[in-house]
Amino acid sequence: MDRSEIREEVLDILKDIAPDEDLSDLKDEQSFREQMELDSMDFLDIVMELRKRHRIQIPEDDYVNLASMNSTVEYLEPHMSDIERV
Amino acid sequence: MYDTIIIGAGMSGLAAGIRLAHYEQKVCILERHYTIGGLNSFYRLRGRDYDVGLHALTNVTPKGTRKGPLARLLRQLRMSWDDLEISPQVGSEIVFPGNRLRFDNNLDLLRSEVAREFPKRVDQFEQLISEIVDYDDLDDTHAAMSARERLTELLDEPLLIEMLFCPLMFYGSAREHDMDWGQFSIMFRSIFMEGLGRPQAGVRLILKHLVRKFRGLGGELKLRCGVKQMKVADDEVKTVVLENGEEITGRRILSSAGWCETMRLCDDGQPVVSRAPGRLSFCETIAAIDLEPKTLGHDRTITFYNDNEQFAWTPPDTPCDLRSGVICSPNNFEYGEPLEGPDGGGTVRITALANFDYWNGLDEEQYKLEKLRWYDAITDSAVRFIPDYRNRVVDTDMFTPTTIVRFTGHDNGAVYGAPDKQADGRTHLKNLFICGTDQGFVGIIGSIVSGIGMANMHCLRD
Numbered sequence: 001m002d003r004s005e006i007r008e009e010v011l012d013i014l015k016d017i018a019p020d021e022d023l024s025d026l027k028d029e030q031s032f033r034e035q036m037e038l039d040s041m042d043f044l045d046i047v048m049e050l051r052k053r054h055r056i057q058i059p060e061d062d063y064v065n066l067a068s069m070n071s072t073v074e075y076l077e078p079h080m081s082d083i084e085r086v
Numbered sequence: 087m088y089d090t091i092i093i094g095a096g097m098s099g100l101a102a103g104i105r106l107a108h109y110e111q112k113v114c115i116l117e118r119h120y121t122i123g124g125l126n127s128f129y130r131l132r133g134r135d136y137d138v139g140l141h142a143l144t145n146v147t148p149k150g151t152r153k154g155p156l157a158r159l160l161r162q163l164r165m166s167w168d169d170l171e172i173s174p175q176v177g178s179e180i181v182f183p184g185n186r187l188r189f190d191n192n193l194d195l196l197r198s199e200v201a202r203e204f205p206k207r208v209d210q211f212e213q214l215i216s217e218i219v220d221y222d223d224l225d226d227t228h229a230a231m232s233a234r235e236r237l238t239e240l241l242d243e244p245l246l247i248e249m250l251f252c253p254l255m256f257y258g259s260a261r262e263h264d265m266d267w268g269q270f271s272i273m274f275r276s277i278f279m280e281g282l283g284r285p286q287a288g289v290r291l292i293l294k295h296l297v298r299k300f301r302g303l304g305g306e307l308k309l310r311c312g313v314k315q316m317k318v319a320d321d322e323v324k325t326v327v328l329e330n331g332e333e334i335t336g337r338r339i340l341s342s343a344g345w346c347e348t349m350r351l352c353d354d355g356q357p358v359v360s361r362a363p364g365r366l367s368f369c370e371t372i373a374a375i376d377l378e379p380k381t382l383g384h385d386r387t388i389t390f391y392n393d394n395e396q397f398a399w400t401p402p403d404t405p406c407d408l409r410s411g412v413i414c415s416p417n418n419f420e421y422g423e424p425l426e427g428p429d430g431g432g433t434v435r436i437t438a439l440a441n442f443d444y445w446n447g448l449d450e451e452q453y454k455l456e457k458l459r460w461y462d463a464i465t466d467s468a469v470r471f472i473p474d475y476r477n478r479v480v481d482t483d484m485f486t487p488t489t490i491v492r493f494t495g496h497d498n499g500a501v502y503g504a505p506d507k508q509a510d511g512r513t514h515l516k517n518l519f520i521c522g523t524d525q526g527f528v529g530i531i532g533s534i535v536s537g538i539g540m541a542n543m544h545c546l547r548d
């Protein structure tokens with residue numbers, strides 16, 4: 001996956017977690033916590049969804065990288081570059 | 087071998103099951119009864135649908151709200167706000183002799199009511215609200231302190247304190263005569279600051295959603311499948327023995343059966359932390375009437391009443407406590423279309439404190455007679471506070487503390503479980519955890535949040 005595909009995938013996970021949320025004007029540089037008021041349970045879910053969908057293991061110390069869309073894509077790129085998007 | 091075995095198909099067990107099945111665990115929920123729901127269930131009697139447990143959902147915030155327990159649980163269960171089809175309450179009231187406080191899903195109504203009834207206490211009430219807003223439910227430093235002590239410091243009007251306690255205790259205090267400050271704050275927010283609502287189809291809609299979701303994710307639900315015993319060795323549960331003799335194994339067990347009840351299932355003798363079961367139980371009368379309650383002039387969603395200046399929150403010496411109660415009409419919510427029974431009528435339910443030992447000690451014949459007698463006594467007591475509907479009744483039913491035992495397995499029919507909660511859900515065994523009423527949160531939203539929280543904390547991180 002390239003960066004834009006990884007972004008789409010993360011967006012898909014966010015849609016799954018918060019079906020009532022309008023994500024069309026999500027700002028990539030601003031934190032999810034600020035924009036969507038996600039809490040620690042929700043961040044655990046992003047990690048769990050990545051594990052479920054792509055078998056990516058994210059150690060707890062790395063959760064800080066999932067703060068915003070930009071930082072998440074940045075962090076995931078080396079982990080997901082060899083995954084085909086289906 | 088299951089990844090997780092869940093005991094009890096109530097709100098907390100089903101919610102936990104959804105979380106675990108969603109993350110591809112092999113999960114089995116064991117329910118001893120023939121139907122799901124536990125304390126919150128539903129039934130059909132002589133052509134009419136009734137709810138048990140649920141009067142209203144608490145914590146009802148509007149669609150689009152991102153904060154609060156309702157928003158959190160919808161995200162965790164991957165449900166949309168619309169799935170629950172919640173209609174808000176019309177408005178409720180707390181009635182004491184000579185005083186009435188109305189409230190709805192906007193705190194400003196309660197504010198103005200307090201200003202009308204207790205004009206000198208407006209500032210003190212604002213101070214209370216700001217303390218509750220600031221209460222952090224993740225920081226338990228002050229959680230266990232006495233709410234009664236804190237309220238006495240904040241408000242110098244005992245009657246107002248009693249009037250605030252009445253609904254909050256009825257809807258969620260396992261502790262007699264008092265509440266933990268943490269529980270008081272959580273309940274105050276959930277009822278007065280967020281609000282009450284109900285799906286038009288009642289609790290069955292919520293339960294059916296949960297079960298459909300759980301099964302759709304591959305979860306297994308076994309009804310009429312009680313647990314007889316858990317065999318313990320090496321500080322963990324090795325085998326779960328079912329009442330039919332079958333033995334199953336799971337890497338973890340999550341039990342919503344209650345603290346004492348779960349401990350009794352373990353075959354290793356006395357629990358490490360023994361504690362007293364709760365004693366607060368209810369009787370509830372249900373009347374189907376031949377017209378909508380509002381036609382009789384009763385338009386309140388919930389009426390909490392107490393006939394003297396002090397509100398007693400302890401098991402009564404009499405079979406039922408006739409001094410106080412909760413009147414609920416499921417018709418009085420803001421539905422798109424009126425809620426109608428088969429003949430266009432409505433429903434009135436009255437809940438009152440009851441003495442478990444009395445009801446448990448009756449033989450079958452006495453039990454039937456006493457139910458009739460106390461149905462009348464409870465209704466006579468309640469119609470002092472709302473328009474008299476007794477000549478419009480077309481069918482009735484009633485539950486007692488022993489009914490609660492039958493459906494929930496809780497000792498003493500204790501609706502809100504043991505007074506001491508196990509907030510982290512841990513037990514003396516490393517793979518056995520508890521969720522539901524005795525973990526800490528009560529009510530429908532509370533139970534669901536408990537199941538989610540315990541599943542996340544103990545069953546998903548490996």
